[in-house]
Amino acid sequence: MTYLILLIALVTRFFLSPLFYFLIAVGLCILFIVYRRNVSYNMLKLAPVLFVAAETIAIFMGMGSGGYIFGTVVCIITLLLGMGEERKKQLFIEEIGYNDRETRKNVRTLQYTFGEVKYVEKVKMSESQVLLTDEIMYFSVNIPKNKDRVIIEVPYVDIRDIYIKETVTTNKLYLPRMRDLFIPIRNVRNIGKPEIRDYFMIVKTSDNLYTFYEEAAVILKFQEKLQELAS
Secondary structure (H helix, E strand, C coil): CHHHHHHHHHHHHHHCCHHHHHHHHHHHHHHHHHCHHHCCHHHHHHHHHHHHHHHHHHHHCCCCCHHHHHHHHHHHHHHHHHHHHHHHHHHHHHHCCCCCHHHHHCCEEEEEEECCCCCHHHCCCEEEEEEECCCEEEEEEEECCCCEEEEEEEEHHHEEEEEEEEEEEECCCECCCHHHHCCCCCCHHHECCCEEEEEEEEEEECCCEEEEECCHHHHHHHHHHHHHHHC
């Protein structure tokens, strides 16, 4: 189905007016990106090239115009933006010896820091790709100084505990003001909330403590799956 969405988006270039091509093709490209996890990474890389090829063919057929070109450019940008997240996941799984769509589909992006934290605002967390296999938990760790990253492997047999820690931050109640329409708000999370609750998943081994952060629903679901595999 995902491939059919891309095919229809390409075909509309030759049969619709510039306006309808823009509306339908861009909409289909967005839909294609929504379902990108079901597509091979090679197809994700190929999709923008196909739009370039379709536009080139249409121009040689005398069907070129500024409206069509604008629509094609927006489609290509949409596809490239959607491919960015999948590229990180693809590079991650290749580093640990995988290269298939199903493995990439199972990679989750969480925020990570070493050790235990009290408040999410008090620590600098970095993006981490995390994969749970049958026996090992893999995750990436960014190295700030040399802008590199390493892959950490945590066998389930080494895990001593997995738990969720809730932190509550008390703030002075902030209500939206007219000036907020023009001046960026320093901390959007505080609007209308005297208390902010954050949830961290702590993975404890005999030697280390790893902390992961995301929205409550995401992190709780991930913890449940990890506990199931590690039990």
